[in-house]
Amino acid sequence: MRCPFCGSPDSQVKDSRAAEDGSAIRRRRVCPDCSGRFTTFERVQLRELVVVKKSGRRVPFDREKLARSIRTALRKRDAEPERVERMISGIVRQLESTGDAEVSSASVGRLVMDALRGFDDVAYVRFASVYRDFQHAADFAAVLGELTAEERVETDDGN
Template identity: 65%
Template sequence: MRCPYCSSEDSQVKDSRPAEDGTAIRRRRVCPNCGGRFTTFERVQLRELTVLKKTGRRVPFDRDKLMRSFEIALRKRPVDRERIERAVSGIVRRLESSGEQDVPSEQIGLMVIEALKALDDVAFVRYASVYRDFSGAEDFEKVIAELSAQINGDAGHERNG
């Protein structure tokens, strides 16, 4: 593993342990060249995923970008980091085990909305406002009404309009 400080090609593992929900290995490393210490994470990757953007462009799937989406939506919300990691890992596992290499960005967005709805209603509304491109207060009202209907067990009787 290349040292992030001096770019030396050699580094030594000083400590390894499971991280998150057991889906990764956390390794503490030290560079014998400059003495710099850093941490790496090792995860199983079942296949290389490519995200198909709405524009038709293809980009490599980036787990860190997915994590940032959750962190932005959940900023200043009382949700444990471990629950966020589990949600992200769950989405990645579902995508990798789907058998498809190319994944539409819309599919990922819907998975994020579903996960955020289970984690935190405020984060769900934040993310939905960007994902669904809200243009006014009525868009927020509609989503909040949907949430209220589900909370009250009245999800099957949504208003049209």
């Protein structure tokens, strides 16, 4: 693994342990040239995914980009990092298990919306405002109305 500090092509693993409920391996590394320390994660990747954007452009799926957008929606919210990582890993597994090498950006957005709906209402509305391209305050009101209606149904069902 290349050192992110000095660019040296080699680094030594000092510690390895399971992370994210065993779905990843966390490795602490040290560079023999500059003594810099850094952490890497290894995850199973079932297939190379390509995201098809609305414009038709195709880009490689980027787990970190997905994680950044979810963390942005969750910014300043009380969310346990482990639960967030499990949610991200679950979304990635769903995408990989479709059997298709290409997924639409809309399907990625729907999976994130579904995951956030049960996770944090505020993050759900934040993400929805970007995903659904809100233009007016009424757009926020409509999503809040959907959430309120869902809560009433759950309360009426005894859940």
